[in-house]
Amino acid sequence: xxxxVLESPSSGLNPNALVLGLDGDTxxxxxxxxxLHLYENSMDTAFRKRLEEHERPFLAxxxxxxxxxxxAARILLRQMAEDIYVEDVEQALTD
Numbered sequence: 001x002x003x004x005v006l007e008s009p010s011s012g013l014n015p016n017a018l019v020l021g022l023d024g025d026t027x028x029x030x031x032x033x034x035x036l037h038l039y040e041n042s043m044d045t046a047f048r049k050r051l052e053e054h055e056r057p058f059l060a061x062x063x064x065x066x067x068x069x070x071x072a073a074r075i076l077l078r079q080m081a082e083d084i085y086v087e088d089v090e091q092a093l094t095d
Contacts, residue, residue, distance in 0.1 A: 024070060028062050031073055038081055051080055 035058065039051055054076060061073035079085045 024065065024067075027070055028073075031062065031070075031077055035077055035080070038077075047083060050083065050085075054080055054085065 035051075035055075039048060042048055042051070058073055058076050058080070061069045061076065063069075
C-alpha cells in the first residue's frame with residue numbers, strides 16, 4: 001500500500017489539520033458550483049436579481065474559515081434555491 005506524506009513530522013505542520021482544511025475547501029467549492037448551477041439554469045430575471053442581492057453575503061461566509069460560516073453559507077444557498085429568505089419570513093410575520 002502506498003502512503004502519501006503531506007508534510008514531514010519535523011516540519012511542524014499537522015497532517016490532520018491539512019486534511020480538514022482541504023475538506024473545507026472542497027465543501028466551499030461544491031457550494032460555489034451549486035450556486036453557479038442555480039444562477040446559470042435560471043431564465044427568470046427577477047429570480048436572478050434576488051440571487052445577486054444575496055451573493056455578497058454568501059461569498060462573505062465562504063471566505064471565513066470555520067464550520068459555522070460554512071453552515072451559514074449552506075443555509076443561505078438553500079434559501080436561494082427555495083427563493084425564500086429570512087427577511088421574507090420576518091416580513092410575513094409582521095404583516
